[in-house]
Amino acid sequence: MLPRCLSIAELGCASGPNAFIVVSEIINIVEKLCREMNHKSLEYNVLMNDLPGNDFNNIFKSIRSFKEKLSNEMESQIGPCYFYGVPASFYGRIFPNQTLHFVHSSSSLHWLSKVPEGVENNKGNIYMSNTSPLNVLKAYYEQFQKDFSLFLKCRAEELVEGGFMVLTLVGRRSEHRSSKECCYFWELMAKALNDMVLEGIIKEEEIDTFNIPYYNPSPSEVNLEVLNEGSFTINRLEVFEVNWNAYDNWNALEYESAKSESFNDSGYNVAQCMRAIAEPMLVNHFGKAIIEEVFSRYQAILNDCMSKEETKFINVTISLTRKSSLRCC
Template sequence: MNVSQVLHMNGGVGEASYSNNSLLQQKVISLTKSIREEAITSLYCSTSPRTLSIADLGCSSGPNTLLVVSDFIKVAEKLCRERNHESPEYNIFLNDLPGNDFNNIFRSLDSFKEKLRGEIETETGPCYISGVPGSFYGRIFPKQSLHLVHSSYSLMWLSKVPENINNNKGNISMASTSPGNVLTAYYNQFRRDFSLFLECRAKEVVEGGRMILTFLGRKIDDMCSKESGYIWELMAMALNDMVLEGIIEEEQLDSFNIPQYTPSPSEVKLEVLKEGSFTMDRLEVSEVNWNALDEWNDFACESHKFESLHDGAYNVTQCMKAVSEPMLVNHFGESIIEDLFNRYQEILIDRMSKEKTKFVNVTILLTRKP
């Protein structure tokens, strides 16, 4: 799998698009709002930059793409008014891999700017927005050009599928039944990738600049825990059933692995300390339900619970389809997709009826050292 070409969310604005199935990611972004406000407030108060350069790495497309940018600008404008400062100019850089639906983002810019003007009482400084295609596991910006870097639910994606994991049979990611060498290979790939990410950003972020990074992760260090990749294990169950029925070849399944590693807080912290260019100001762990619309009511009638469960499983299925369909189509072909996700939804209904299903988020706030 060539990750740089295949890894992207479903584009457009259709039923299976990421744009229409990214409420979960929006909830995760909302959980880190106070950390972002802390970052820009401390940065502005210490430097009062005349030009504020902000990069969102792994921006994808849809309603979440400009949400963080909007929050940053609102806080900056509030700080300017409080101090009677002139508004800075804003350089906004939206980065993702080349397969991302940048056209959808560009089409939304006029409405974004109009909405922003309506939400801010005073006139803001000029806002220049650019799309920056490319892997963040390499240099993508000039030296010392960024004041704020944000990334949410992107850094758990690896630059490539780890090597020498051919014995991860029946699995499509790190799983409770994965051999030890597979788990080690995933961890080592994460370490190399995240270390390179930090090294590259260290060159691009100004002294005193901030980074706010949120990973899909896990609370504990045990790589075999359900927090690692349980959502993918359930998809693997559906694929294994299709192998048993002769719909896909066993070799096809055994050669497919998701390039994703969900790190623990200690694993993230270790790489930051080893690379050495940033101080860690905050490290927080949070949780969010698989079903972003989950408002489970223990006192609801059984029929309502049944309907809610089915709706919830459908929501999770659509979210996972928006994220994984391009990779699955590239490897298995388009013909299996509808059948696969129908099976996957039935498995989710069963599991979500029996256990609490939550994603773990690891968020860090970093400051570039002098």
């Protein structure tokens, strides 16, 4: 497949530098292939998607430096790149029929479209946990199945036949839905909130009615949904882990150049990362007044736990090819 213009969609792009990592990798590889094949450069459509509240302006402001960096890496002019912002939920159609060649999404698809229905009895928890009733675990899984299969169906309509899709979700290895591998960092946040209930800072019913719209699938759950939906061939499925504290993944050189006050404070680093993710939801439900207190307690709890045990996020990556349409005989 060598189209004149290659359309790449980055779904759940957020507004930071990660939005460009895979796009630049793809353009790099395609440009090298074009050169090897004595083919002239392609044009590129880069479609950046996230929810409408995302700071797309920050992405647009980085386009110039992205293009400069890419040209420097390639040591020559690359084909023209056209950028578009697509503000919409990926749990629905967002692109015209059969117009995409490559879809990528990382760290986004474990967010559900909504909190599952029927989880009112998940008392004292904010996500699935080992004290969650069975109906809660089932409701979370069923919401994941609905959302993920709708996602696959929509992308199958938007991708050309033979188009590729690579997805990375924060997941789990274990087949137990309430496994510590995926639920622990929310359990620790629930602990901070429950301590505040005991001290009368938060009302018990407030925490009982708060649940995170999130699901960490196992590799077999991802696999099963792809097979059931039926539009894609699975090329590869891999699991990898990263440390909760991002600094722990760095090598000594990066360490030296990034030294800051927070450098050695694992609890601070992880609490800040989780704050970026969870603060809007917490403010929406509990109000702004308690936020500093929640994250200061969460940081202390994280520090205590991370000094005693190894803490890792598990990621599930799947590479898919859009099947050719089934022909009717």
